Amino acid sequence: MAKSGKSNPATCTPEELDEIITAPSGGIQMLPSNAYDEVYPGIYIGEESIGKSRIGLRDMGITHVVNTAMGKGQFHVNTNHVMFKRVGIQFYGFEAMDMLNxxxxxxxxxxxNFIEQALNEEGKVMVHCKVGASRSATIVLAFLMIKRYMTVQEAVRMVRAKRExxxxxxxxxxxxxxxxKLYYSGYFDKKPT
Structure with a gap:
């Protein structure tokens, strides 16, 4: 229901996005084949093993970490700002569950905003969760939409081209x-040329 009276050619459904995600693998849902991948200049999506590797992250040149799965449970990654401060990496994390609701x-x-700040400082960001496929990918897709004026379809195609x-x-x-929300507010119309 168009609030502005215009129809939204960018409207999507989860099914449409799933088709974009699974198209490169013949319609099959694939888990990531790498521990991490650079999916946009300066932005990496990764799994728990790299998310916990302070030295590995530092050696990669990572300056900022986003842990989208903070916590101590089986489906979480137990890290915090204190452990990264020692190696000069800025940290932001929150506890999220990989559940439909x-x-x-x-x-x-x-x-x-945290990712944008890192890129503005010419840093590199590792966004991770447990497997590096759902929570972390969703946050990176939202970043591309909010800060790079991409429609969700454009963002999904870009990220999926680099990582399962x-x-x-x-x-x-x-x-x-x-x-x-972004479309009906005219946000995509403000995209810098």
Whole structure:
């Protein structure tokens, strides 16, 4: 329902996004084949092993880390700002569950601002979760939409070209909702040329 009276050619569904994600693998959902991948200049998506490797991150030139799966449970990665401060890496993290009904939307703006700050400082950002496919991918996709004026379809195509991702259906719906919000506010029309 177009608030501005115009129809949204960028409207999406989780099914459409899933088709974009699975197209390169013949319609099959694939888990990441690498511990991490650079999916946009200066932005990496990774799994727990690299997210916990302070020395490995430092040696890669990572200056900022976003842990989208903070916590001590089986599906979380137990890191914090103290362990990264020792190696000069700035840290932002939050506890999120990879569940259909978990709301990641409240973390979109703050995460996007943190990533943007890192890039503005010519830094490199590792955004990670447990597997590096759902929570972390969703946050990077939201960043590309909010800070790089990409539609959700453009963002998904770009990231999927670099890494196998698998945001759950609930997260895909939240990205579609963000896409609609940005579209109807005229945000995509403000894209710098």
């Amino acid at each position: 978990f709301q990641l939307t409240p973390f979109f703006e703050k995460s996007a 991702i698998a945001p759950n259906e609930g997260f895909l719906q939240q990205l579609c909702d963000l896409n609609d």
